[in-house]
Amino acid sequence: QNRKAIKYILILLLFSSISLWYLVFTNLDTNLHFYTFDIGQGDALMFKLPKNQEILIDTGKSEKVLTELGKVMPIFDNTIELLILTHPDNDHIKMADKIIKKYRVLEIWTNGDFSSAEMANINNIAKDKNILIKTVKTGDNKIFENTKNNNQLLVKTIYPLDNINSNSDNNNSLVESILYKDVRFLLTGDFLRVLNLSIKLIRKPQLFLWEKTVMVIQQMKY
Numbered sequence: 048q049n050r051k052a053i054k055y056i057l058i059l060l061l062f063s064s065i066s067l068w069y070l071v072f073t074n075l076d077t078n079l080h081f082y083t084f085d086i087g088q089g090d091a092l093m094f095k096l097p098k099n100q101e102i103l104i105d106t107g108k109s110e111k112v113l114t115e116l117g118k119v120m121p122i123f124d125n126t127i128e129l130l131i132l133t134h135p136d137n138d139h140i141k142m143a144d145k146i147i148k149k150y151r152v153l154e155i156w157t158n159g160d161f162s163s164a165e166m167a168n169i170n171n172i173a174k175d176k177n178i179l180i181k182t183v184k185t186g187d188n189k190i191f192e193n194t195k196n197n198n199q200l201l202v203k204t205i206y207p208l209d210n211i212n213s214n215s216d217n218n219n220s221l222v223e224s225i226l227y228k229d230v231r232f233l234l235t236g237d238f239l240r241v242l243n244l245s246i247k248l249i250r251k252p253q254l255f256l257w258e259k260t261v262m263v264i265q266q267m268k269y
Contacts, residue, residue, distance in 0.1 A: 063161055079200070079227045084115040089138030092234065094225065096200055097098075100123045100191055104131045105225070108141035115147065125135050126151045129189065129202065133236030134220040135166045143169050145198070147176065155180040158207060183221065184209055192203055200227045206238065 080095040089107035096102070099121050105114055127150050132140045135158075146152070149168065159182035161170050173180045181187070189205040206222035220236025 072213075076215040077198075079230070081114075081232070082119055086111040088116065089136075089141075090133075090236070093119065093143075094232075095119065095216065096191055096199075096227075097198075100204065102129045102131065102144070102225075103125045103127050105133055105236070106130075106142035107136045107147055110145070112142050113145065116150075120150075126153065128190045128191070128228070129154050129156065131156045131202075131221060131223060131234075132166075132169070133223075133234070133238075135160050135163045135223070136215065136217070137165065137235065140165055140169065141199075144172055147172050147178065150175075152178050154178065156187075156221065158182065158219050160219060179216075198228055200225065201259055205233075 069168050079097070082093045082095070084091040084093070084107070086107040086109045089109070090105045090110045091107040093116070094104075096100040098167040098168040101120070101124075103116075104259075109195065125148070128153050128217040130143065130146070132143060132155065134140075144165075146153075152173075155169070155173055157166070157179055161167050170180060172178075181206045185204055185206060185208045188201060191202075201224075203224045203226070204221060205224055207219060217237035220238040222236065222238050223234040225234065
């Protein structure tokens with residue numbers, strides 16, 4: 048029994064040591080990490096902020112996304128702070144229900160189109176789990192304050208301007224701007240592929256102010 052007790056103590060010490068070093072290295076990391084998951088057809092992107100806050104944009108249609116999430120989610124972190132579903136195409140949202148069931152999702156953003164069976168199911172699961180689910184439009188935003196070195200991360204909706212107004216799911220995609228320090232990301236769903244927004248905006252979105260981006264989109268023809 049003494050040997051068993053020593054064995055359990057050693058295992059506990061090893062686990063405690065691993066946990067301690069994990070916390071040390073986590074607290075030293077002040078970078079924003081951006082992941083594009085290799086999931087085949089569809090999109091799934093993730094931002095990992097300092098202090099282990101995660102923003103997931105779309106989920107794809109393959110269970111590969113669960114494997115990819117497992118590779119980058121911290122061992123002791125089961126929370127996704129924000130899930131953005133850009134539009135209700137299967138290759139963007141099909142795995143959302145499984146992710147919501149596996150992880151603790153705090154908030155979901157959508158374009159408000161719940162007409163598909165998949166989106167209706169996601170909405171029902173979110174309500175059952177008391178997840179805040181929001182229909183967002185131009186100007187809606189969320190600030191992540193709890194980052195290190197007092198650097199805020201701003202997520203801001205650029206499109207749709209008011210409400211969804213196109214017969215095409217792609218044209219109704221959420222377009223989101225993410226700003227951290229001096230780096231700006233433009234996340235477009237399938238919007239740019241269809242409407243062919245200015246190539247300068249694609250290559251160097253960080254050079255465009257949010258208002259400028261809105262103006263460009265407003266002037267486009269559907």
